[in-house]
Amino acid sequence: MNLLSIFLGVMGPGQIAIIVILVLLLFGGKKIPELMRGLGTGIKEFKDATKGEDSSAKQQPTNSAPTTPSIEKKEEQN
Numbered sequence: 001m002n003l004l005s006i007f008l009g010v011m012g013p014g015q016i017a018i019i020v021i022l023v024l025l026l027f028g029g030k031k032i033p034e035l036m037r038g039l040g041t042g043i044k045e046f047k048d049a050t051k052g053e054d055s056s057a058k059q060q061p062t063n064s065a066p067t068t069p070s071i072e073k074k075e076e077q078n
Helices: 003-008 013-027 031-059 069-077
Strands: none
Touching: 013 031
16 A cells, blocks of 8 residues: 555545635635646646757757867857
8 A cells, every 4th residue: 555545544535625725715715727728838848848848859960079169169260
């Protein structure tokens, strides 16, 4: 058995209803949509960032040597 379930027991519909009521009392009805919107935005940004790292790692060639901007600028000036 899970250690958390040993201490707290299995959460039923009654316990979930009590938690929802407590959250409504603490934050109020107007603040909860703002909190959920912020949570959703954060999750979306996190997913986009992780997908961006995966795709950028796939697009980078592995055999090319890194170039330094200072050398390229000197070559352009000559």
